[in-house]
Amino acid sequence: MEANTLPLPGAQVMSQQTEIEMVNLTIDDKPVTVPKGTFVLYAAQQAGIAIPNFCQYPDLRPFGACRTCMVEIVTKRSSMDISCSTPVSEGMKVYTKSQKVVEAQRFAVEALLVDHPVDCPICDKSGECDLQNHAYTTRVRVNNPLARPKMSWEYETLSESVMIKRDRCVLCGRCVRVCDELVGSTALAWARRGYASYIDAAFGEDLKQSPCVSCGLCIEVCPVGALLNTSYHDTARAWFLKRVDTICTFCGVGCNMQIHVEEGSGRIKRIMADSEKGVNGQQLCARGFFGYEFVQEEDRLTEPLVRKNGELVPTTWREAFGIVAERLSGYHGSQFAGIAGAHNTNEENYLFGKLVRGVMGSNNLDHDAGAGRGVRALGLREVFGSDAAMNSFVDIFENSRAVLIIGSNLSASHPVFSYRLQTAVRRRGIKLIVASPTPVPLSQIAELNLQYREGAEADLLNGMAAIIAQRGIAAEGFLRDRVDGVGEWSDAAQGYSLEAVASSTGVPAEMLERAAILWATGGAGEEGRGEEGLFPPAAIVYSNALSLRDGGERIDYGAAALALLTGNVGRPGAGVNSLKVANNGQGALDMGCAPFLLPGELSVEDAGARERLQQVWGLDRQLEPEPGLSLEEMTRGVERGQIRAMYVMGSNPAEASPNPGRTRDALSRLQFLVVQDMFLTPTAQLADVVLPACSWAEKDGTFTNAERRIQRVNKALNSVGQSLPDWTILTQLLERMGYGRLYRRSEDILDEIASVVPKYAGITPLRLEREGTVVRQRPGKVYRNPSVDQIGRLGVQWPADTEDPSGTGVLYADGFPDGRARLIPVPFGTRAPLGDGVYKSTIYTSLYHQGTGTMTGRCPTLVSLHEHGAADSSPERGRGVGMLTGPLLRQSGYSTGQLTDI
Amino acid sequence: MVRETWNGTQEDLRKLGAMMQRFEGRDPMESLIPLLHYVQDEYRYIPEGAAEIISDCWHIPMTDIFGVVTFYADFTAEPLGRNRMSICEGAACYFMGATDLAAAALDALNIQYNETTPDGAWTVSRADFCYGACHLAPLVEVNHKIRGPLTAEQVAETVRHSPANEH
Ligand code: SF4
Ligand code: SF4
Ligand code: SF4
Numbered sequence A: 001m002e003a004n005t006l007p008l009p010g011a012q013v014m015s016q017q018t019e020i021e022m023v024n025l026t027i028d029d030k031p032v033t034v035p036k037g038t039f040v041l042y043a044a045q046q047a048g049i050a051i052p053n054f055c056q057y058p059d060l061r062p063f064g065a066c067r068t069c070m071v072e073i074v075t076k077r078s079s080m081d082i083s084c085s086t087p088v089s090e091g092m093k094v095y096t097k098s099q100k101v102v103e104a105q106r107f108a109v110e111a112l113l114v115d116h117p118v119d120c121p122i123c124d125k126s127g128e129c130d131l132q133n134h135a136y137t138t139r140v141r142v143n144n145p146l147a148r149p150k151m152s153w154e155y156e157t158l159s160e161s162v163m164i165k166r167d168r169c170v171l172c173g174r175c176v177r178v179c180d181e182l183v184g185s186t187a188l189a190w191a192r193r194g195y196a197s198y199i200d201a202a203f204g205e206d207l208k209q210s211p212c213v214s215c216g217l218c219i220e221v222c223p224v225g226a227l228l229n230t231s232y233h234d235t236a237r238a239w240f241l242k243r244v245d246t247i248c249t250f251c252g253v254g255c256n257m258q259i260h261v262e263e264g265s266g267r268i269k270r271i272m273a274d275s276e277k278g279v280n281g282q283q284l285c286a287r288g289f290f291g292y293e294f295v296q297e298e299d300r301l302t303e304p305l306v307r308k309n310g311e312l313v314p315t316t317w318r319e320a321f322g323i324v325a326e327r328l329s330g331y332h333g334s335q336f337a338g339i340a341g342a343h344n345t346n347e348e349n350y351l352f353g354k355l356v357r358g359v360m361g362s363n364n365l366d367h368d369a370g371a372g373r374g375v376r377a378l379g380l381r382e383v384f385g386s387d388a389a390m391n392s393f394v395d396i397f398e399n400s401r402a403v404l405i406i407g408s409n410l411s412a413s414h415p416v417f418s419y420r421l422q423t424a425v426r427r428r429g430i431k432l433i434v435a436s437p438t439p440v441p442l443s444q445i446a447e448l449n450l451q452y453r454e455g456a457e458a459d460l461l462n463g464m465a466a467i468i469a470q471r472g473i474a475a476e477g478f479l480r481d482r483v484d485g486v487g488e489w490s491d492a493a494q495g496y497s498l499e500a501v502a503s504s505t506g507v508p509a510e511m512l513e514r515a516a517i518l519w520a521t522g523g524a525g526e527e528g529r530g531e532e533g534l535f536p537p538a539a540i541v542y543s544n545a546l547s548l549r550d551g552g553e554r555i556d557y558g559a560a561a562l563a564l565l566t567g568n569v570g571r572p573g574a575g576v577n578s579l580k581v582a583n584n585g586q587g588a589l590d591m592g593c594a595p596f597l598l599p600g601e602l603s604v605e606d607a608g609a610r611e612r613l614q615q616v617w618g619l620d621r622q623l624e625p626e627p628g629l630s631l632e633e634m635t636r637g638v639e640r641g642q643i644r645a646m647y648v649m650g651s652n653p654a655e656a657s658p659n660p661g662r663t664r665d666a667l668s669r670l671q672f673l674v675v676q677d678m679f680l681t682p683t684a685q686l687a688d689v690v691l692p693a694c695s696w697a698e699k700d701g702t703f704t705n706a707e708r709r710i711q712r713v714n715k716a717l718n719s720v721g722q723s724l725p726d727w728t729i730l731t732q733l734l735e736r737m738g739y740g741r742l743y744r745r746s747e748d749i750l751d752e753i754a755s756v757v758p759k760y761a762g763i764t765p766l767r768l769e770r771e772g773t774v775v776r777q778r779p780g781k782v783y784r785n786p787s788v789d790q791i792g793r794l795g796v797q798w799p800a801d802t803e804d805p806s807g808t809g810v811l812y813a814d815g816f817p818d819g820r821a822r823l824i825p826v827p828f829g830t831r832a833p834l835g836d837g838v839y840k841s842t843i844y845t846s847l848y849h850q851g852t853g854t855m856t857g858r859c860p861t862l863v864s865l866h867e868h869g870a871a872d873s874s875p876e877r878g879r880g881v882g883m884l885t886g887p888l889l890r891q892s893g894y895s896t897g898q899l900t901d902i
Numbered sequence B: 001m002v003r004e005t006w007n008g009t010q011e012d013l014r015k016l017g018a019m020m021q022r023f024e025g026r027d028p029m030e031s032l033i034p035l036l037h038y039v040q041d042e043y044r045y046i047p048e049g050a051a052e053i054i055s056d057c058w059h060i061p062m063t064d065i066f067g068v069v070t071f072y073a074d075f076t077a078e079p080l081g082r083n084r085m086s087i088c089e090g091a092a093c094y095f096m097g098a099t100d101l102a103a104a105a106l107d108a109l110n111i112q113y114n115e116t117t118p119d120g121a122w123t124v125s126r127a128d129f130c131y132g133a134c135h136l137a138p139l140v141e142v143n144h145k146i147r148g149p150l151t152a153e154q155v156a157e158t159v160r161h162s163p164a165n166e167h
């Protein structure tokens, strides 16, 4: 097969790679064609032929320790070799089932049975154990080949999340190697040697004291029942588990996962990554792996509640809908406000918008991940027309030559992104620059660490941009062709003298220069300019919380200036990537859950857009053209008597607000408050009607992750009690309010979204199931000698109206929505002097918890790993803020909240 | 020779620093084993606190250091006694009564194999290899010196004194 006939939908990742050479061979006489460098074992897998193995694992370097994967290989002559580390060659003949082969494999498996207890009846792994399977397929006949007493170990706990039963260990080393190579934690060790070897934490300490991040990957990859999941242990038999693919409900990485539900009891028993098809490879973080327990907590709301004589009492859905429909009909326009949830599906947020804008006629609509300020001041939208992250995760891992991370602890906000970036940095030698007031886990592998003063992000980024301009390493051609405002920007850049930036940021001048040059030249140095006047690609990555804080737009402008100056926009491996934090933060915005945005990031002031919506929604009334109030402004709106009724879906402003007391007062002053949630949150406690909603595991829909990838959420279990999916509640409510039965399935809403939201045009449920394919390079024997492998990735990245079935991997490759981008000057010295006793602080959130902990706080395993969110403090801040010397803090705000002791 | 246990004091840090300094400019991974020899000699084990410092300064994961420490018989993660006896249980010594020697030593000290007496005087271990000195069977190794053939009484007598304390 010709290299270029390789079917490569989703080939954005490929665009930089040179041709891939294909190799033809036969496996068990079946012809197979795979990319050069593929190991025989994977080639066989592609041909549907399974070869027993223990120590290979798709993303790891081959290890060759277990010898179970022996096959017969005929090239010039015949030989026996391990298939996991032998690359294919042209004309090779491989036999995997011959008697010789099976005998060799059986010998290797029998060797493992010398000490293995074969205690399958009480082992969690039974039924899905590689040792069971391989012993069976290789027809092992003896369980104790040496007939000597087997060594035996008791169950031991390595941490609150990981257990070990060492006598079941086959010493494949997968756990040690994934923890090192894929997670970057190096928390697990080989102890002793030879047959006495065992797996342990360093110096036998509690894993929790180690760099372990409780991601569960070691448990998931253990081929036998040696490493065990504490929360799954002894709770289910694998063969009773139904496995449902879905997407994680926590952060913007949007990991693909499988929920394992026990038939019969219908309860979630565990979650695994399982599929290789997601952006997460086979990885999850602690939240994804252990964060399902809230679904089955006792205090889930199981029936609608209505306030009678001051008390919330159970009622029927019929009565609840009746009350809500009737009471809501008493309010209209700006008297009403709605708060949507960034953890809700696109379908739900879209319907919620329809209720608030279309039915209630109000633009007072916001969601809980927009810093409460209605994300009005997003700098990136001003510069580029959208604030969405530009490049795909995988593209950054595979193509970036330099990555700048600023003001973010991605290891807590976007854990699996950080794990995979870590791997890419170590394997591909990406130049990583971490700018943060306090060290973060990724600092350890950074080429440069810029420890800047609190609040100096804008000076730092704009200062680096000024250095790039001054040194003449900017991409002049790109600026000329695609960017406006260069002259004005250059004038402002004069204000950024190296000395001034150094003293404002606290980063030494020499470091600033090195960082600017390293990043701008993609690590290639000032002489490394390639064709078209561009250096190798470099990306900027930060948590969108940074864009949302006070003055965040100046940070966005700075990041945009860096990228535009260097032509790092619209090409693979580049981009300004401000990652939404919540799993559907991007989707909530796309669905128009912001006071001034209609679905599709279209302005409410855009008459054409309003017109279209009115038509699709079948309204006889005009949509309001004035932007409404943001979440933060809503409090004042209630206080001044404007807002009288409110509907809150899946968010908890009474706790999450920067000023919870004031928000709570405002909420209790409302004439009518409806709260739709899974739990009786402090917000729900103030409601007049509480509608019990399902968790994400109990419903269908879609989430859009932080790289614009729309992915399917699938119902894994039945609703708890009488709770209903939010979209069903909204649909039935609309019906009660006289709008007819609009949607039978969540897919019907998606169809409507695809017809209304331009970026979602072309999305169909079927297309989301379809797999795009990327070619990924896997590490070969040595990192620099990779083997190549094709895998699919699920979901579609918007704009979806593309020939490529997987959508748009890199934004702005064909230009900007408004034709040209615009450099926006930022005057130097934005790190404003603070008043006495006022300190700026960057507080990174915890890996184990999210938001107000409505979900994570109800997961006993996560709570046992980390009871409270602990705050890191930089030295400067630590001195100034007395509270920070206290043991634990709680951040009760969005991005600029106040701190209270707990 | 007076040898200390690790308390993480200034003095400990200075000593470890001095040992690490000898490897300046050399590859950390290659220097690890020789460095651990110095540490083991000084402290009779590889203190976790020392390993942490080595890990931080030389950027070697704790797990790798732990792996090396437990892999090689020359290193231990627990403090060993001031005196070390290893009893050969190779074939020749075994037939000549190694188990009696072991029982005598362990009973006299009231410990098990691979344990250290509470006063830190003795550690007794089994040599699971042959010393290649079978003509001396049954033999024991005491503080790097081979002694044999020995009787159970002689072994019990040996451990009652503490050679390293006699200085
Ligand atoms: S849970 Fe994750 S970080 Fe912890 S030891 Fe296992 S693989 Fe490593
Ligand atoms: S604990 Fe499991 S993954 Fe780790 S070496 Fe043993 S068998 Fe392999
Ligand atoms: S919280 Fe984020 S990183 Fe963790 S599993 Fe979920 S989507 Fe992935």
Ligand code: FES
Residues within 6 Å of the ligand: A052, A053, A054, A055, A056, A063, A064, A065, A066, A067, A068, A069, A070, A082, A083, A084, A085
């Ligand atoms: S899988 Fe090939 S040697 Fe273990």
Ligand code: FES
Residues within 6 Å of the ligand: B088, B089, B090, B091, B092, B093, B094, B130, B131, B132, B133, B134, B137, B139
């Ligand atoms: S068996 Fe003890 S020295 Fe050979």
